[in-house]
Amino acid sequence: DVKVTQSSRYLVKRTGEKVFLECVQDMDHENMFWYRQDPGLGLRLIYFSYDVKMKEKGDIPEGYSVSREKKERFSLILESASTNQTSMYLCASSPVWGGTYNEQFFGPGTRLTVL
């Protein structure tokens, strides 16, 4: 069974804390993505990576950074968490072959609350 796992289902942090959200996939996919989902706004792309150590900004990268040191792992970093980063965060992966013709495989999500 293909699998994308995320380090936490629920996370509560305080304003100003540095937050790491981890994502691991076991499908040997080149592409990995971080989205956030907010009510009424749908899934919005924060960052994506198409290879180890490669990253590209998505639609809403402000306040976030990412790290991809190994092919299977993609980390989202909130350098200084703020209340407006309270959201559901979803990680996804897809193979690079076929580009946007390929479905994305999603993790279960991390619901982050910043107090």
Added chain:
Amino acid sequence: ILNVEQSPQSLHVQEGDSTNFTCSFPSSNFYALHWYRWETAKSPEALFVMTLNGDEKKKGRISATLNTKEGYSYLYIKGSQPEDSATYLCAGPSGDDKIIFGKGTRLHILP
């Protein structure tokens, strides 16, 4: 950036009834359209990836059609069941290997 619009935002359907909803997208530079189902407390999972104008795909009671010339796709559910309650997302290409999602249609099946 491609804008993907979905309607309606929310839908209540009696169990056993059939239903459909819409995804619209700009028809220029089209590559592929994705449909995902996102059930509460689960991961979104792909239903269909559609590429050809006139394409029709089916998975059990769920089917989808694609019109790339006019820029829309319909998702149909025949004989709705409680397990069909979910948010249905469509997504179109947004350059490189990215896709952009619509805001989703939240489907509630009433017993």
